[in-house]
Amino acid sequence: MWVDGVCTIGYTLPVRPTILAIIGKPLAGKDTQADFLLEAHPNGNKLSPGGLIREVRDAGESHRFWPIIGPHVATMEQGIKIPDEPVVEGMSRLAKESIAQGRNLIIFAGYPRSFIQLNGITKLAQETGAQLLFMHINVTDVETYHRVYHRNDGRVDDDPDIHTVRLDEFEKHVVPMMEKLRSEGRVIDIDGMQPKDIVFKQVENELRQHILDPEVTLPFMARR
Numbered sequence: 001m002w003v004d005g006v007c008t009i010g011y012t013l014p015v016r017p018t019i020l021a022i023i024g025k026p027l028a029g030k031d032t033q034a035d036f037l038l039e040a041h042p043n044g045n046k047l048s049p050g051g052l053i054r055e056v057r058d059a060g061e062s063h064r065f066w067p068i069i070g071p072h073v074a075t076m077e078q079g080i081k082i083p084d085e086p087v088v089e090g091m092s093r094l095a096k097e098s099i100a101q102g103r104n105l106i107i108f109a110g111y112p113r114s115f116i117q118l119n120g121i122t123k124l125a126q127e128t129g130a131q132l133l134f135m136h137i138n139v140t141d142v143e144t145y146h147r148v149y150h151r152n153d154g155r156v157d158d159d160p161d162i163h164t165v166r167l168d169e170f171e172k173h174v175v176p177m178m179e180k181l182r183s184e185g186r187v188i189d190i191d192g193m194q195p196k197d198i199v200f201k202q203v204e205n206e207l208r209q210h211i212l213d214p215e216v217t218l219p220f221m222a223r224r
Helices: 030-040 049-062 066-077 084-100 115-128 141-151 160-183 196-211
Strands: 018-024 044-047 105-109 131-138 187-191
Touching: 018 030, 018 115, 018 196, 030 044, 030 105, 030 196, 044 049, 044 084, 049 066, 049 084, 066 084, 084 105, 084 115, 115 131, 115 160, 131 196, 141 160, 160 187, 187 196
Parallel strands: 018 105, 018 131, 044 105, 131 187
Antiparallel strands: none
16 A cells, blocks of 8 residues: 555554654644554554544533533633643543554654653553654744645634744743653654655654564564
């Protein structure tokens, strides 16, 4: 199978689930790359805090996460990061449900975004036995503004002023977390300034290199 110029034939995800956290500035292309990955890996699932909050907002009080997420919808629409605890609870519950359903690739688009959320995703990986990978899609602030002006999806955060707030929040909360991960050698950096299909080739190649058990190519009796 070819997806945007990338051949996915010849390898499959291991039985052990993988949690891939795609981190980046607003409009870095996190959701786009997550969607490409789902095309290549139909047994995966994509989760994002923004997507969950918008889903709760649209469903209102009938949504099962309304009690923990509902009170913070207005905060998100101002571009401000909502409290960590409801995000961690929502993301963790959704991920565990997906893994219980047999999904072997959980893609978090835009999560974690703070040290508390980092602790939450680390605990999630430990509890589920999943491998945890962090990818950072790097773009300039100027490029994100360019994308805001051309997106026009009708979203509240298409407003350049709100986008500025989101960039400030990223610098305040996400950058320190990223610096810690990078100092530990736990971040895979991707150049997001390239065309999205080229970015995907890098994302898919890195995923392939980091999750494949090299012993899958050995005869069965020679494996651990």
